[in-house]
Amino acid sequence: MKNVILTSCLLLQSLVAAGQVLPLGTPSFPESDTSKIYTVSGYRHGVSFFPKVRNQHVQYEATPQLTFDKFHSADVIYTYMKRLAETYPDLVDLYEISRSYEGRPILQMTVTNKKSGKATDKPAAFFEGNRHSGEVTSAESVLWLMQHLLTGYGKEEDITHVVDKNAIYLRPINNPDGHNMYIHTAQMNRSTVRPYDQDGDGLLDEDSPTDLNGDGNILRMRHKDPKGDYIIDPRDTSGRIMKYVGEGKGEYKVVSEGIDLDGDGRIGEDGIGGLDLHRNYPENWRPMKEATGRGWTQGGAGEYPLSEVETRAVVSFLLANPHIYIVNSMDTRVPMHLRPPSTSKSEDRMYPEDLKWYKYFDEVGKGITGYERAGDVYNDYSNGALTPLFGHGPDFGYFYYGAIWYGDELWDNARPKEDLNGDGEKDELDQLIWDEKENDGAGFIPWAAFNHPTLGPVEIGGWDPKFFNQNAPSKHLEPWIKNEALFNLEMVKHLPALAWGDVEVRKIKSYKSDSTDYRVRISYKNTGRLPTALRQADLVKIVRPDRLNIEFTGDLAKPAEENRLRYQVLDSTLSRPRSGRPTPGVTPPPSGKYFKETGYAGGGTVQTAEFKVRTYGSESLRLKASLTTTRAGLLEEKEIVIQ
Numbered sequence: 246m247k248n249v250i251l252t253s254c255l256l257l258q259s260l261v262a263a264g265q266v267l268p269l270g271t272p273s274f275p276e277s278d279t280s281k282i283y284t285v286s287g288y289r290h291g292v293s294f295f296p297k298v299r300n301q302h303v304q305y306e307a308t309p310q311l312t313f314d315k316f317h318s319a320d321v322i323y324t325y326m327k328r329l330a331e332t333y334p335d336l337v338d339l340y341e342i343s344r345s346y347e348g349r350p351i352l353q354m355t356v357t358n359k360k361s362g363k364a365t366d367k368p369a370a371f372f373e374g375n376r377h378s379g380e381v382t383s384a385e386s387v388l389w390l391m392q393h394l395l396t397g398y399g400k401e402e403d404i405t406h407v408v409d410k411n412a413i414y415l416r417p418i419n420n421p422d423g424h425n426m427y428i429h430t431a432q433m434n435r436s437t438v439r440p441y442d443q444d445g446d447g448l449l450d451e452d453s454p455t456d457l458n459g460d461g462n463i464l465r466m467r468h469k470d471p472k473g474d475y476i477i478d479p480r481d482t483s484g485r486i487m488k489y490v491g492e493g494k495g496e497y498k499v500v501s502e503g504i505d506l507d508g509d510g511r512i513g514e515d516g517i518g519g520l521d522l523h524r525n526y527p528e529n530w531r532p533m534k535e536a537t538g539r540g541w542t543q544g545g546a547g548e549y550p551l552s553e554v555e556t557r558a559v560v561s562f563l564l565a566n567p568h569i570y571i572v573n574s575m576d577t578r579v580p581m582h583l584r585p586p587s588t589s590k591s592e593d594r595m596y597p598e599d600l601k602w603y604k605y606f607d608e609v610g611k612g613i614t615g616y617e618r619a620g621d622v623y624n625d626y627s628n629g630a631l632t633p634l635f636g637h638g639p640d641f642g643y644f645y646y647g648a649i650w651y652g653d654e655l656w657d658n659a660r661p662k663e664d665l666n667g668d669g670e671k672d673e674l675d676q677l678i679w680d681e682k683e684n685d686g687a688g689f690i691p692w693a694a695f696n697h698p699t700l701g702p703v704e705i706g707g708w709d710p711k712f713f714n715q716n717a718p719s720k721h722l723e724p725w726i727k728n729e730a731l732f733n734l735e736m737v738k739h740l741p742a743l744a745w746g747d748v749e750v751r752k753i754k755s756y757k758s759d760s761t762d763y764r765v766r767i768s769y770k771n772t773g774r775l776p777t778a779l780r781q782a783d784l785v786k787i788v789r790p791d792r793l794n795i796e797f798t799g800d801l802a803k804p805a806e807e808n809r810l811r812y813q814v815l816d817s818t819l820s821r822p823r824s825g826r827p828t829p830g831v832t833p834p835p836s837g838k839y840f841k842e843t844g845y846a847g848g849g850t851v852q853t854a855e856f857k858v859r860t861y862g863s864e865s866l867r868l869k870a871s872l873t874t875t876r877a878g879l880l881e882e883k884e885i886v887i888q
Contacts, residue, residue: 274349275429276320283430285517286347286422289440289450291506295430298461302712302719303428311392313723316381316716318428319421322388323352326417333395335359336408342416343558346439349421351558356394357412364412367878368740368773370571371414372733373559376522376638378423378434380577382655382716382725387417387575389723390730407737410878414562414569420522420555431456431463433710434518435545437553441519446509454513455503458695458705463502463513465707467692468700470498478674485689485706486673502705504698521545523576523638523652525556528645529588530636543635550636563646567787570775570876571736572650574638575729578715579654582610582619582732583626585639590631591621595643596780602649609735610653614728622652647782649736649775655725656717659688680713684721688713739848741773741877746851748870750887759862762815763887766855767793767870769880771846777877778845788875790842793854795819797837797868812866814839815857837868846877860887 275283275297284294299305304315307324317325330339335358342353357364372390374383394413397404407413418424422438432453440449454463467475467487473495478488487499501513524530524543527550531543551557563569576583584603586593591600607619618625622634642650661675668674680688692706708714717725746768753762771777778788801810819839839856846852860866865888872880 274347275425276318283426285426285438287438287440289517290448291451291453291515293450295432295453296456296459297429298431300428300461300711302716311388313385313389313726315719316385316428316712316722317388319349319418319424322384322417323350325388326352326354326391329391329395330354333398336395336398338364342562343554345420345422345555346437346553347422349425351416351419351421351555353414353416353562354391355412355414356391356408358398358409361409362879365566365568367410367412367568368742368876369412369414369566369569370733370737370740371416371563371566371569372572373416373419373574375418375424376420376555376574377436377576378420378438378518379427379711379715380575380655381424381427382577382722383575384417384424385722386655386726386729386733387415389726390733391415391417393730393734403738404734407734410742411737411740412568413737414566416559419559419574423518426517427711431461432517433463433715434516435520436518436522437520437555438518439520439553440517441545443515443519444509444511446507446515448507448515450517450519451515452505452507452509452511452513453503453516454501455506457502457504457697458693460690462690463710464690464705465499466502466512466695466697466700466703466705467497467499468697468703469496473497475499480668480674481677483677485677485692519545520547520553522553522556524634524636525551525553526560526636526638526641526645527551528636528641541633541635546636560641567875568878570648570740570778571733572642572646572648573653573733573736574642574650575653575655577655578658579626580614580616580618580657581626581654582607582614582616583639583652583654584619584621585637585643585650587622587637587640588633588635590624596784599643599779599781602775602779606649606651606736606739610651610732613732613735643779643781645785645787647779647785647787649779653729653732655729656715658714659684676708684713684718687718739774741771741775741777741846741848741874743872743874743877743880744770744772745880745883746770746853748883748885750885753857760859762857762859764855764857765868765885765887766853767883767885768851768853769793769846769872770851771848771877773877774848776845776847777874782876783845790844791846791852791872791874791877793841793843794871794873795839795841795856795868796871797839797866799867801837810837811861811864813859813861815859818854818856858887864888 282294283297304317307321311325330337338355341350343351355364372387374387398408472493474492475487475495475497477484478486503513505512524546530550531541533546611619639652642648659676661671665675665678690706692704695705697703712718749766751764755761782788841854843852868885869882871882
């Protein structure tokens with residue numbers, strides 16, 4: 246590898262010979278670093294430092310009021326999260342859930358009314374953004390929902406009800422390393438910044454794209470070439486749009502802005518990182534390489550499932566909190582409500598009763614966001630091409646975790662919805678018209694001449710890669726993040742909810758021996774819409790069946806007969822909880838605890854449990870009933886008197 250020093254445009258980049266190590270010292274994160282250089286951690290064969298930028302679409306310092314006319318740096322997002330936690334202490338817990346590859350905190354917020362019960366005792370939802378480095382629109386949607394819930398509590402009835410009865414876990418940035426590099430430099434990458442050999446040449450991150458003209462963007466370069474495959478689209482009188490015509494049939498080559506740093510004839514093909522956090526989940530994980538050459542592989546999957554700390558931080562949290570029922574782990578750029586399965590058609594593997602709910606939410610989502618597309622990853626995302634993705638979050642979410650799990654995609658790349666110029670096509674020319682009319686023409690950076698160190702005269706320009714192609718321009722941001730957040734909120738409103746129904750105690754028979762038989766019937770209702778668990782959740786045992794707990798209270802022993810109870814359960818419909826090993830020589834006190842598993846209550850349905858009990862003596866017998874579920878929360882104790 247050549248040593249290259251490019252001083253034009255103050256890039257200050259250098260390469261070292263393969264194998265040479267550049268000591269980086271203690272990492273200095275851009276949240277606190279005031280220098281002009283951004284450094285990325287990890288050993289790599291290419292550069293690890295880049296000029297910092299301040300993008301016009303990004304807010305780098307927190308202001309008194311949180312608004313969404315700009316994107317926010319991670320430091321600013323964390324500042325607003327801390328402010329909200331301080332402002333709403335009765336509704337918010339803010340905590341560090343894990344540390345990223347580079348050691349940055351991953352912050353998460355729990356929103357619930359603490360006075361109405363613990364978060365873990367309530368039905369719950371989890372919303373995550375910014376797993377992929379550049380997909381920062383998703384982080385803004387989580388932040389928007391956060392503010393919407395907290396500022397609306399006590400003012401809007403539906404929000405107040407949601408926060409009183411449920412727990413909402415919010416993680417705006419699951420990949421702070423990638424988020425920061427994207428916001429603070431011209432660089433872009435798929436996911437984690439961990440060094441990775443993307444082009445298979447044995448070198449790590451040796452050929453990053455380069456901001457040659459120093460404008461803070463990695464754009465496209467066009468240059469004339471006898472083997473060119475592009476021409477300037479003759480329909481575009483401005484000369485901006487390029488048209489692909491086939492190899493050797495064109496006048497121009499169009500490549501990424503940069504230099505062929507590793508001499509392989511390609512430019513910018515192995516930049517920072519390259520592993521994909523959204524291929525690192527344990528369900529249906531596949532390796533990046535396999536031995537036979539005949540099996541399935543998955544690029545970017547990592548060395549093993551959950552090899553990346555950021556993905557592990559999601560899975561470990563969810564498994565430790567199985568009461569979470571609704572999840573949306575959002576991405577950016579294809580406007581679609583995206584869900585499982587990722588390796589098969591929906592009907593081939595999903596329980597029909599579960600799939601019915603997913604299809605229902607597909608339509609609910611489209612009605613709120615206006616997205617034209619919703620459906621599964623395998624069939625619908627690929628428009629019927631039946632393209633599998635392995636180690637994918639939606640598959641983990643349903644098949645492993647048994648939840649309603651979406652991986653929604655925000656922003657539409659300003660794809661034209663109509664033929665704006667009347668030429669019979671909806672294409673880039675219509676995008677240009679939309680950009681000029683609705684975006685002040687800021688989406689396309691005009692081609693400008695540049696003297697390339699190896700290619701000679703080139704032109705650099707094209708669509709803004711970050712805040713037009715991948716994310717919405719900041720002036721168009723809020724409608725996208727708001728609508729997605731409102732879809733997530735609507736799913737929360739469908740969570741199950743519990744209420745006591747009728748309780749009936751009926752005398753069946755009295756005996757001369759001063760004993761009486763009773764039938765006790767206890768009902769409860771799921772007043773929510775979703776069942777207390779999906780069928781898949783029961784299959785994989787991420788949940789336990791709804792459990793009615795009965796405890797006889799007071800003095801349970803008959804007078805002068807310490808080993809005989811004042812009651813007897815007459816049938817086997819009630820079970821006893823397992824108790825620990827008895828202590829030798831110690832007679833345990835009478836136990837009045839029983840339970841009955843009642844399955845899973847569908848939305849709007851009533852579940853009833855009954856049992857028979859014989860009482861001895863004339864005194865009344867008291868018991869307490871309670872209900873525990875994994876995903877529908879708890880029902881407080883209810884006292885019942887038998888007499």
